[in-house]
Amino acid sequence: MAPVRDWNADVYHRVSGPQVAMAAAVLERLELRGDETVLDAGCGSGRVTRLLLERLPRGRVIAVDASPDMVARARGELGGAARVDVREADLAALRLAQGELVDAVFSNATFHWVADHDALFAALAAALRSGGRVSAQCGGEGNVAGLHAAALQAAADIGLADRFAGWPRPWNFAGAEQTEARLRAAGFEDVRCWLQAWPVAPDEPRAYLETVCLGPHLERLAGDERGRFLDAVMARLGERPLLDYVRLNIVARRGRDVRRG
Secondary structure, X not given: OOOOOOOOHHHHHHHOHHHHHHHHXXXXXXXXXXXXXXXXXXXXXXXXHHXXXXXXXXXEEEXXXXXXXXXXXXXXXXXXXXXXXXXXXXXXXXXXXXXXXXXXXXXXXXXXXXXXXXHHHHHHHHHEEEXXXXXXXXXXXXXXXXXXXXXXXXXXXXXXXXXXXXXXXXXXXXXXXXXXXXHHHOOEEEEEEEXXXXXXXXXXXXXXXXXXXXXXXXXXXXXXXXXXHHHHHHHHXXXXXXXXXXXXXXXXXXXXXXXXX
């Protein structure tokens, strides 16, 4: 299992309006009767899980996240919802019991934090009933490339470039064609993937960058260096930055012949 990123779930819950907006279109593509069981693959702080529950008045949600802090925050957010089961798990290693198989998978802003997409899609296929659907969106090829370039330039501005020398980036921003091929190899049919530019202007830029985008960068810095680094990034981006998000949209259906682990 890959190392789990340390998230500040309370701040994420407050600043994640852009992620909630992204999720609305993903939910819209997931046709539901209202009585299904749906896997929320990467539930975060539970804001979007609550929207999913509203689409399932007679159904239930299995909400999964790898971050202990996110799971705790989601349980607090959804504590009164009897129809949701919040679990801490690595999506690429997820295993559901035969009696727990889901009718659909929903995911927003999560898959790009999973290094092995082949293992991820195999796990999701194994969690779905035959014919079950996936509607997902995550960071895709080119996502926040300008922001990441500015962050490395900012580190050089303040003499911290060496902290990022040889750094294996912890995100996986995949392209549409390779994602379609991986989904089909995992046993999915009716696969459609596409990239979509989605510029984001966060309401609280510094808190947003610190919590959502630059957490992996900050983990490489000592405590007193982190504030200097954020100051340098903000100096390069300006007080009201427009972040160059690119989203990878995924729609697919599980085929009949899928091997279960």
